[in-house]
Amino acid sequence: MAKVLIHATVTLDGYMADPEGGVDWMFDVDATEEDTALVNRVVGEIGAVVGGANRARTIEDGEEPYGGLPGVPVYLMTHTAAEPVVKDGVTYTFVVDDIGSALEMAKVDAGEKTVSLLGGRISRQCLQLGAVDEIQLHVVPILLGAGISLFGGLGQRVNLELIEEAAFGDGVHLRYRVLR
Template identity: 25%
Template sequence: MRKLIYGFSVSLDGYINDRDGSIDWTNPDEELHQFHNDRYREIEVSLHGRRLYELMAEYWPHVPADAPRIEREFSRLWTEKPKVVFSRTLTEVHWNSTLISENAVEEVRRLKAGGDGVMEIGGASLAASLIPHGLIDEYQLFVLPVVLGGGTPLFPSLDKRIQLRLVETRHFDTAVMLRYLAD
């Protein structure tokens, strides 16, 4: 069965973007960016919610030729990586993406059962729909030293607690990674 990882940059107070939807505070240092590039190579399939897909599609396929090497590398990785985009409003997707407009929970169960690699989920709303069903196997939080005071929370409100086990910490110049496994 495929493992599903939910990894995101998050403010110290638990938000993935600010009140205006901006993520301009998430600028990774070179070591962290390389970590993300290396991790992304290991991902078999990337699951995106609509908002994250649109945000990524706005920049990564169009990285300028004079951009830093690390950004050009991620641009290539992102555009080539198989992606599943969950949206009820989009009518088409590009860059090696498949569009799913119905029942994200059942589709993710099917995808998890369809192999033994690693998938990642991007998008707080999409993750929020899967977390109550126990479909997330690992959480990778990249905690940045900023307090936003509002925005989109990393986690949804839940009816019951989810017990996690801390298995790794790692310090970068711009963030601390906390990696947890779901019990």
């Protein structure tokens, strides 16, 4: 059965986006060949994605998870129903207010691969449900000072076990198993 993975790039002060939701700062960090290889390995493990939908329930250019690279089914959480969207061969299914259902569908699609969770709210909900198996963080040497926190508001303790660490160039890559 598929593993559920929170996969995120965060600043050293724990933000995954600036206060307006922007992530342009991610492109200010130079990546080494080793950084790229590690990220590509993680992306290669992905069999499905669960994330949040935009307000229009569309898939605009630049909104494709991982730039569309994995080519896997994507489940997007929303409060309003919408028909699935197919873009560049990838099906984006909108799931109304039922993260458990989205996870189950994504796990079926992922098979033996990984379900990647994108976004703070989605990640926190899945942690609160006890549905997360691992957390992969790419920590970049930037302090935003304010922004959207990946884990802010979680409201509970979650114990982790470090299972992989790597540092190339300026960034650090950390992978944890969620202990139950």
